[in-house]
Amino acid sequence: MAYTTLISADDLAQHYTQANWVVLDCRHDLANPQAGRQAYDAGHIQGAQFASLDHDLADHARGQNGAFRGRHPLPDPDVFVDTLRRWGVSDDTQVVAYDAQGGMFAARLWWMLRWVGHEAVAVLDGGLPVWTAQGMPVSTEPFTPSRGNLQRRDALVRSVSADDILTRQGLSVLDARAPDRFRGENETLDPVGGHIPGAKNRFFKDNLQADGRFKPAAQLRQELGALVASPASAVMQCGSGVTACHNLLALEVAGMPGAALYPGSWSEWCSDPARPVATGD
Numbered sequence: 001m002a003y004t005t006l007i008s009a010d011d012l013a014q015h016y017t018q019a020n021w022v023v024l025d026c027r028h029d030l031a032n033p034q035a036g037r038q039a040y041d042a043g044h045i046q047g048a049q050f051a052s053l054d055h056d057l058a059d060h061a062r063g064q065n066g067a068f069r070g071r072h073p074l075p076d077p078d079v080f081v082d083t084l085r086r087w088g089v090s091d092d093t094q095v096v097a098y099d100a101q102g103g104m105f106a107a108r109l110w111w112m113l114r115w116v117g118h119e120a121v122a123v124l125d126g127g128l129p130v131w132t133a134q135g136m137p138v139s140t141e142p143f144t145p146s147r148g149n150l151q152r153r154d155a156l157v158r159s160v161s162a163d164d165i166l167t168r169q170g171l172s173v174l175d176a177r178a179p180d181r182f183r184g185e186n187e188t189l190d191p192v193g194g195h196i197p198g199a200k201n202r203f204f205k206d207n208l209q210a211d212g213r214f215k216p217a218a219q220l221r222q223e224l225g226a227l228v229a230s231p232a233s234a235v236m237q238c239g240s241g242v243t244a245c246h247n248l249l250a251l252e253v254a255g256m257p258g259a260a261l262y263p264g265s266w267s268e269w270c271s272d273p274a275r276p277v278a279t280g281d
Contacts, residue, residue, distance in 0.1 A: 070268035088145030117153025
């Protein structure tokens with residue numbers, strides 16, 4: 001049985017040493033890009049490999065005509081598939097992603113594997129804090145796997161562009177940033193403050209319980225259903241296309257699949273002064 005959304009620490013403990021399982025440590029700190037690697041070196045799940053948000057899960061090159069694509073643009077999908085092969089991922093591999101921030105960064109890797117057509121990927125519910133709280137082992141030893149042979153397949157997820165949001169009728173936008181950023185009150189993280197006009201706010205941490213694990217599916221369905229009338233016409237965004245994936249994962253857990261990601265998100269949107277901006281609630 002493949003895990004395709006969340007996996008508990010107990011379930012992972014039964015499988016993580018198996019040859020066809022790959023565990024990836026996605027810890028990161030937006031204010032200190034070196035913190036994730038340093039945390040991995042200090043202790044990680046045995047056999048886990050480090051997945052860098054800045055270098056493995058994003059490509060900061062400009063787009064066509066030098067256009068800015070946001071703070072964490074998606075890499076070329078074929079380059080990403082090659083990265084997955086380097087991590088030992090093959091077509092029959094179960095991938096598990098974790099972090100120490102409630103899935104804030106692991107959800108990005110979850111979405112990206114689905115983006116290249118690999119369904120057997122899950123986020124460790126509660127991340128490393130729950131793993132260690134339950135007495136599970138950690139290691140400081142690096143791990144180098146045999147190269148995998150993953151084949152890229154049709155995407156299992158959808159994405160949209162800024163132009164799609166501007167021109168397509170009927171799209172609804174849900175913003176995963178903290179409320180102060182959504183309102184345009186945090187100039188440190190968002191020099192141009194505000195949000196896409198008409199967007200609603202669902203801070204990604206609202207998907208979590210106090211212990212950092214996801215809320216039950218029924219509760220997520222009730223809460224997200226009040227914001228997302230139709231997942232097929234909904235777009236998830238955030239600051240740079242990372243925490244938006246947390247809301248996409250929560251929708252999947254809630255049994256509400258089909259929403260799209262806006263990868264460039266607010267950092268790309270606000271870079272063009274011609275695009276409209278709203279502030280406040």
